[in-house]
Amino acid sequence: MAKKIELTPEQKRFEDIISHAKAYGFVFQSSELYDGLQAVYDYGQNGAQLKNNLKQVWWRAMTQMNEDIVGIDSAIFMHPEIWKASGHVDNFNDPMIDNKDSKKRYRVDHLIEKKIDALKTENKLEEAEKLNATMDAFLAKEDFEGLYNLIVTEKIACEVSNTCNWTEVRQFNLMFSTEMGAVAGEDNKIYLRPETAQGIFVNFLNVQKTSGRKIPFGIAQIGKAFRNEIVARQFIFRMREFEQMEMQYFVRPSTEMDAYNSWKTKRMNFLKALGINPDKLRFHDHTKLAHYANAAVDIEYEFPFGFKELEGIHSRTDFDLSQHQKHSRNKIQYFDEQVEDKDKQRYIPYVVETSIGADRLFLAILCESYTEAKGIDAKGEEKTRIFLKLHPAIAPIKVAVFPLLNKDGLPEKAREVFEMLRYDYETLYENRGAIGKNYTRMDMIGTPYCVTIDHQTLEDNTVTLRERDTTDQIRVLISDLPKIVEERVSLKNILLMVNGKW
């Protein structure tokens, strides 16, 4: 552990959350037994459950709650040409160079482009043109030595150190690659997808034809994606292997802004329905748009380390489908009978994308639910009580059942209650330790309900039902338990809220 110096309250809170995530089986460092693997994490027994619940609610909110959206599950491996069409091969393979004096790293093209701009402002247009052309040629050939020599002969200096003391030009591959087939070699090189969206685009025709959907309609997908991030920090916020939940909504050209605005609202509602404090959510418009987009906004969540992107909503125009049409030499068009103008009936659909990281949502939910409150300990003294204030529907364990004492037939009775509940809810039975310890353990993983069986239970079939957030206990009939639990634990609560019917 590094020496803790002057942590801000937010940093301290974030460290506490990370420790909590490990101590209670939510998130472990990958390969920890072997000293760890940077920027890769595993989900433990409670984390996997929570993450699955989040994926489940997203999936249902998309596919079950929208009649015009279907879900698919495309492969991680895809034809290598797809990544050329999408622009990832070019954009994810940037040559870089470091200045040895300032230790600053630059993208080679950015560095040279700055010089080109400088030449332009000096009105040396011809020189600028020439330099641009030379650079493009070297970039196209991936001639790193040529690029290096170009930087040196053009006397391009580091802004910080003002020197031309450069390292050699190196390639940073932001996409992971591997070999397909038993024999290794360049020809067999394929990539692990850096985003799931392309799996949707290349299946657009398949799904549209077999589902009989008419535009507008959407395709949703949850899946792993991989990026060789140079810097990957802040716990599971930025990982090399991560999981995306994306939905591509296909619309008629010129109607994309309506869909864009409507999805902005819907997605914000979804996050609020999960119990995230609206004050910690905000829209952040992109001022610099990516080459494929004509509008883009992030929904940001205020993590302990600041407002950061949680979900992106992009209007991607017809860029992707057009690219695939071009590269695959297959027509990707939709025939729209609703359009009156015969010349405009056949078109490449426009796309509005919603894209959220399952891991980021997980982290946001964890940060949001981690609660420190005042409580009373067994001696009646005030203590700090920590619990996860998760929406009951996404909690890893929904209800825990304990015998108050581990004798007098109480365990047997408790097992009966457990058996009654376990078919409908993630239920936990525990007969070890003191009751207070068991309650605390359940608080730590966000279990909304604890049921305790005592001697009175044997007489009148009532139990104490203890509620997580308030620690209040009420006495209820065993036969009423399913109804009471169901009322709060059902995913339906979230889905109704997403649809604005709460």
Added chain:
RNA sequence: GCGGAAGUAGCUCAGUAGGUAGAGCGACAGCCUUCCAAGCUGUAGGUCGCGGGUUCGAGCCUCGUCUUCCGCUCCA
């Protein structure tokens, strides 16, 4: 990749002048307990990140290495 810091029990840490490791909490078992990590008794758990070097002797000194953390570089 560069710079800085750190690696001792599951966790938080101690380890004094180099003399082959301790505490608290947790875990586990038993007892006791009618409701919020209670109490009593007991038990387990560490080749001090790894590898060389110095030394009669290294958790401590030295060199290397790995990993993690913080800052920088990148993020369609």
